[in-house]
Amino acid sequence: MxxxxxxxxxxxxxxxxxxxxxxxxxxxLEVLDTxxxxxxxxxGLATQFQLNAAQIRKxxxxxxxxxxxxxxxxxxxxxxxxxxxxxxxxxxxxVIVGAGNLGLALADYAGFRQDGFDVVALLxxxxxxxxxxxxxxxxxxxxxxxxxxxxxxxxxxxxxxxPAEAAQLAVDxxxxxxxxAILNFSPGHLxxxxxxxxxxxxxxxxxxxxxxxxxxxxxxx
Amino acid sequence: MxxxxxxxxxxxxxxxxxxxxxxxxxxxLEVLDTxxxxxxxxxGLATQFQLNAAQIRKxxxxxxxxxxxxxxxxxxxxxxxxxxxxxxxxxxxxVIVGAGNLGLALADYAGFRQDGFDVVALLxxxxxxxxxxxxxxxxxxxxxxxxxxxxxxxxxxxxxxxPAEAAQLAVDxxxxxxxxAILNFSPGHLxxxxxxxxxxxxxxxxxxxxxxxxxxxxxxx
Numbered sequence: 001m002x003x004x005x006x007x008x009x010x011x012x013x014x015x016x017x018x019x020x021x022x023x024x025x026x027x028x029l030e031v032l033d034t035x036x037x038x039x040x041x042x043x044g045l046a047t048q049f050q051l052n053a054a055q056i057r058k059x060x061x062x063x064x065x066x067x068x069x070x071x072x073x074x075x076x077x078x079x080x081x082x083x084x085x086x087x088x089x090x091x092x093x094x095v096i097v098g099a100g101n102l103g104l105a106l107a108d109y110a111g112f113r114q115d116g117f118d119v120v121a122l123l124x125x126x127x128x129x130x131x132x133x134x135x136x137x138x139x140x141x142x143x144x145x146x147x148x149x150x151x152x153x154x155x156x157x158x159x160x161x162x163p164a165e166a167a168q169l170a171v172d173x174x175x176x177x178x179x180x181a182i183l184n185f186s187p188g189h190l191x192x193x194x195x196x197x198x199x200x201x202x203x204x205x206x207x208x209x210x211x212x213x214x215x216x217x218x219x220x221x
Numbered sequence: 222m223x224x225x226x227x228x229x230x231x232x233x234x235x236x237x238x239x240x241x242x243x244x245x246x247x248x249x250l251e252v253l254d255t256x257x258x259x260x261x262x263x264x265g266l267a268t269q270f271q272l273n274a275a276q277i278r279k280x281x282x283x284x285x286x287x288x289x290x291x292x293x294x295x296x297x298x299x300x301x302x303x304x305x306x307x308x309x310x311x312x313x314x315x316v317i318v319g320a321g322n323l324g325l326a327l328a329d330y331a332g333f334r335q336d337g338f339d340v341v342a343l344l345x346x347x348x349x350x351x352x353x354x355x356x357x358x359x360x361x362x363x364x365x366x367x368x369x370x371x372x373x374x375x376x377x378x379x380x381x382x383x384p385a386e387a388a389q390l391a392v393d394x395x396x397x398x399x400x401x402a403i404l405n406f407s408p409g410h411l412x413x414x415x416x417x418x419x420x421x422x423x424x425x426x427x428x429x430x431x432x433x434x435x436x437x438x439x440x441x442x
Contacts, residue, residue: 014433014437016430019429019430019433019434020426020430022429022433023423023425023426023429023430024426026429084436085433085436085437086429086432086433086436087429087432087433087435087436087437088429088432092428092432092435094428100326101322101323101325101326101329101356102322102323102326104322105321105322105323105326106424108322109408109424110384110385110408111408111423111424111425112424112425112428115425115428115429117425117428117432135322156432156435157428157431157432157435163331164331180435181431181432181434181435183427183428183431187330187331187332197431197434197435199427199430199431201422201424201427202244202332203327203330203332203333203422204244204332204333204336204338205241205244205245206404206420206422207313207315207333207336207338207378207404208240208243208244208247208307208308208309208336209237209240209241209244209420210378210402210404210418210420211307211308211309211313211338211377211378211402212235212240212243212306212307212308213240213402213418214308214313214377214378214401214402214418215305215306215307215308216235216306216308
């Protein structure tokens, strides 16, 4: 029941689809907790949030036994377990490389703060931006401060929000400072060493999936 | 060999994971075409771009038989087929609701233009923004022009880039104008009628997947 999640499932055995679903479950539990719901079954979760009960049980089973026969899950407990599994039981420090519109939008993204993500700084090279702040107060610092910042602030995640032609250079700089988790928003393929986790947010692919649904008429019927 | 894709696979039978992979294949074929490669086998594609050859064949089989025994795929032909399957053989008109940092960043996103996506306008209600342009020249218009714009320009996709508390209202307005494909960037759950396709880009989920990998130590070894 309470063996810790981290001893149980090495990350490489858990797919990104699973972790994405864990994030969704956490979102649902937060809604239930806010509504003062104490316990819920996997079937109840599935019905209320249009999920799959068997999938919920299977996903959670990677990490321990959280359900209690005849009761279901304790909402607060499962929420805490999921936050721990997702590494959200501590503040995650983020630096954003690129203080253009995208970088500024990400720095002020409302979802982050409530989730424990702490955007420490935006980095840029444009002189008129250095020393300014995003709307929510994230400072813009010179890109050459990257190494010092990573060391002093123990940055966990770097976000790449620079134009495509500068992206590989930015990634190389970030990797050289020892950052091992990168989220890339620029289009195109980037190279990282094997031990670095790079996630690409290719917006074109998302748009193409909508385009597919428009073209293939499932929406026209 | 050349039955048209659209007669073959109703969209509801093709998962979003499949369409996302088709987008990736298209990206690879564009790289090959630029490098003047004429033909390639599924195995060649797989090796060169770290894909799965059997998966490629299976994904394409939904839409026709594009390979030729002993030759593989003609790069230009398969590229054209994929663009048609993805509905990219015509310009896709996009309106972005919200001309804040995120909306402006999306309007200028470099990947779109080369892919046939045409961002027609940004909509906002802030008086000082109306009449301005994004860096790449997308006009900012008043949100009350939405209906006229959708009618006159035959908008295909609406992007929601407004603060969370305004998102449901924005979605309702867009749906009321007859738009049936929506990409939402605001956090939180939005309601749409069944025939409308809503895709959520929840950035928190992406960050949590990186956090999971950091917390579960697969990167520490």
